[in-house]
């Protein structure tokens with residue numbers, strides 16, 4: 001992503017698909033559930049940390065027909081070719097996060113800190129997720145000291 005454009009999205013009434021049901025999928029799904037968005041999850045298997053009753057589970061391998069009407073697609077299978085295929089088959093109006101290859105993604109997540117009316121978003125534009133995590137911890141500590 002050469003020219004990132006940061007925005008805040010309201011996902012109410014949007015259709016979100018998560019493809020894959022492993023560790024990374026669980027993180028993305030749980031952050032969606034935290035904002036009361038229930039995604040469709042396409043995966044033959046689901047990690048235990050994914051609450052089955054809160055999602056719509058399609059227990060199958062990825063097929064284009066499952067994501068045809070989706071607005072946002074998060075590709076997190078452990079098969080890089082499948083993730084790539086999801087990107088290639090998406091229409092120009094669908095936004096795709098290929099979690100295994102930032103250069104194929106047209107969006108990805110920022111780390112966030114939310115406190116009362118404040119939302120801080122942090123990103124290295126994919127360059128160093130570990131650094132984001134570290135700076136987030138430092139900022140949280142600093143913010144706590146201000147209160």
Ligand SMILES: C[C@@]1(CC(=O)O)c2cc3[nH]c(cc4nc(cc5[nH]c(cc(n2)[C@H]1CCC(=O)O)[C@@](C)(CC(=O)O)[C@@H]5CCC(=O)O)C(CC(=O)O)=C4CCC(=O)O)c(CCC(=O)O)c3CC(=O)O
Pocket residue numbers: 027028031097098099100101102107108109110111112122123124125126127128129130132133136
């Ligand atoms: C490009 C991006 C795509 C995307 O996933 O959207 C991406 C990619 C990758 N992440 C990797 C690893 C980890 N990512 C995290 C955590 C988060 N990663 C997130 C975002 C992004 N990660 C996107 C842009 C980030 C940016 O702009 O910098 C956050 C902010 C949001 C979210 O995912 O919801 C969330 C913060 C949660 C929080 O603290 O709030 C942890 C920590 C953990 O799991 O506890 C680890 C384990 C390692 C560690 O802890 O060091 C690797 C493997 C290589 C590596 O290790 O570096 C890749 C692949 C690659 O680099 O290509």
Ligand SMILES: NC(=O)C1=CN([C@@H]2O[C@H](COP(=O)(O)OP(=O)(O)OC[C@H]3O[C@@H](n4cnc5c(N)ncnc54)[C@H](O)[C@@H]3O)[C@@H](O)[C@H]2O)C=CC1
Pocket residue numbers: 019020021022023024025042043044045046047060061062076077078079080082099100101129
């Ligand atoms: N963005 C990030 O923060 C990070 C991303 N990654 C990337 O995310 C990918 C997934 O990582 P994990 O969740 O740890 O893997 P995992 O092995 O825990 O889970 C993979 C999941 O994909 C499912 N799957 C496999 N083939 C599929 C298909 N054809 N259709 C639908 N689902 C399918 C499996 O059933 C499983 O549920 C890794 O390959 C890696 O490239 C890895 C680390 C961090």
